[in-house]
Amino acid sequence: MAKLSRGKYAQAISDRSGLAFPYREMVTEWNGSFVHNSEFEPKQPQIQPTRFTGDPQGLMNSRPARVELPTADFLPTNPFTTENISGGLGAVYNVSHPDSGIQVGDYVRLMTLESPIIDSSGNAIAIQNTELTTTLSANINATDTSLVVTDADLDFYILGGFIIIKKVLTSSDTSDPLKIGTYQNEIIQYTSYNNGTKTLSGLTRGTNASFRGVTPANTIAGSHLAGATVIGARIVTDLITTTSASAGQPSTVTNYNGYQLKTNDQGSIWISLYSGGGNGCQAGPLNIEL
Secondary structure (H helix, E strand, O other): OOOOOOOOOOEEEEEOOEEEEEEEEEEOOOOOOEEEEOOOOOOHHHHHHOOOOOOOOOOOOOOOOOOOOOOOEEOOOOOOOEEEEEOOEEEEEEOOOOOOOOOOOOOEEEOOOOOOOOEEOOOOOOHHHHHHHEEEEEOOOOOOOOOEEOOOOOOOOOEEEEEEOOOOOOOOOOOOOOOOEOEEEEEEEOOEOOOOOOEEOOOOEEEEOEEEEEEOOOOOOEEEEOOOOEEHHHEEEEEEEEEEEOOOOOOOOEEEEEEEEEEOOOOOOOOOOOOOOOOEEEOOOOOOOO
């Protein structure tokens, strides 16, 4: 086979301009045109866009989504006052809890009071009653529809509300060693309370209560031993607000300073008005331990 000339002294005619150029300075474009290198035009990117493929679905070091722990908020110093509502509607706790996001119809658990709420004469509302804490009087299983608490004269709602029973898993509850020592609290809705017999009845087991307008996922119904901690929550009946002037529009803004919690269902009123609670008081959802 004959060898081809290297074109050292040859010239070539450009397919673009029709001019003669040194052969060795010629190049071929993407469309096959034989042109001088000064006339070369690259392929327009939009003619052949970048290929896109589906994103990979697997991750080498994946982590499952976690459930954030519900938290309680610290309240200002001495955040509680009491008030009698006109019209025979009974008494409420006023709770100072600025910008809480809590809504009417939510259930709020009060906790970690440093001192009782007292009146001007030194009479006190027991911390236990404000926090609605007691214990189970007897064992219950996962299907029982009533339970008895140890303490009487607590302000559980006689027409129904929510409680939580605290439970820490033991080896008798689970075979998973990673779960031993963790909480499996149960929130229970009840429809009636008898203070004389200290009985909560009409139980809906393994439920949950609204907080900040959202009802979390249901808890797990389970068995609980006598002596387990029982805590009640109070329903938000109204928000405590004030208005202040604004330089822009609207001309006034609403300040959410706190809320009112129903004391009980019996239409009771305070003989004298109370205030206090001390430092470090908290308010939050019923279940703060997961």
